[in-house]
Amino acid sequence: MMIKILLFANLAQQAETERVSIEVKSPLSVEEVRNMLQNQIGKLSGIENALVAVNEEYVDLTDQVNDGDTVAFIPPVSGG
Amino acid sequence: MKRFNITEKSINNQEVIDQVVHHNAGAISVFIGTVREMTGEKQTKFLHYEAYVPMAEKQLEKIGIEIQEKWPNAITAITHRIGTLQISDIAVSIAVSTPHRQDAFEASRYAIERIKEIVPIWKKEHYADGEEWVGNQKGTKTYPAGHPEGVKK
Numbered sequence: 001m002m003i004k005i006l007l008f009a010n011l012a013q014q015a016e017t018e019r020v021s022i023e024v025k026s027p028l029s030v031e032e033v034r035n036m037l038q039n040q041i042g043k044l045s046g047i048e049n050a051l052v053a054v055n056e057e058y059v060d061l062t063d064q065v066n067d068g069d070t071v072a073f074i075p076p077v078s079g080g
Numbered sequence: 081m082k083r084f085n086i087t088e089k090s091i092n093n094q095e096v097i098d099q100v101v102h103h104n105a106g107a108i109s110v111f112i113g114t115v116r117e118m119t120g121e122k123q124t125k126f127l128h129y130e131a132y133v134p135m136a137e138k139q140l141e142k143i144g145i146e147i148q149e150k151w152p153n154a155i156t157a158i159t160h161r162i163g164t165l166q167i168s169d170i171a172v173s174i175a176v177s178t179p180h181r182q183d184a185f186e187a188s189r190y191a192i193e194r195i196k197e198i199v200p201i202w203k204k205e206h207y208a209d210g211e212e213w214v215g216n217q218k219g220t221k222t223y224p225a226g227h228p229e230g231v232k233k
Contacts, residue, residue, distance in 0.1 A: 006132065008130060008132060008200065008202060009204070009213045009215070013213070053200070056132075056135040058198075072132055072135065072200070074200045075213070075215060077197070077201055077215055078201070078202050078213075078214040078215030079129070079131070079160055079171075079195050079201030080113050080160075080171065080172055080195045080196045080201075
């Protein structure tokens, strides 16, 4: 199954991309997605302080991610 | 025009205000956020804003719902600009109408503070001597719950 990952601001800058797909065998937690992402593309400094949204809603690190979900890592925001 | 809007175009304040006009409103409070040149000793040349657009618009809409719960009969409209902005450009325009003025003042203040907490928009400062993503990205603020306080899942 496939999970889509979105990166923004300094995380996208470090990764040199805004979109990453990861292939997983079974549903997993948000925290596991965060680990797999960094195994695939390398360590992203500050990602542990990013909020996480699944399908455009904020979630907890322990929440489950399923096939086809979009996981967004949201560095501390600075709009306004 | 959408009441909760992320745009790449320059903001027309009147268009935001027009969306909250109501025959039972006695007040419309407008907050306009603009690009500042000097922050302490640092001189901004220009800014770049980036957003997770569909989620940002949803979060703006949530702020509108929160305001309606806190200040009954309040109507809110918010437009935030993204892309490259020059000094004095309008970054965000917020209009809130309410039956009485005190609520309008309070609610518009609430809206801008809440934007800075929950809406996925990021500002990159281009200073005279370098550039930096703003937003406490040095790890001094953490979210142990994984999401901002007060955000309903």
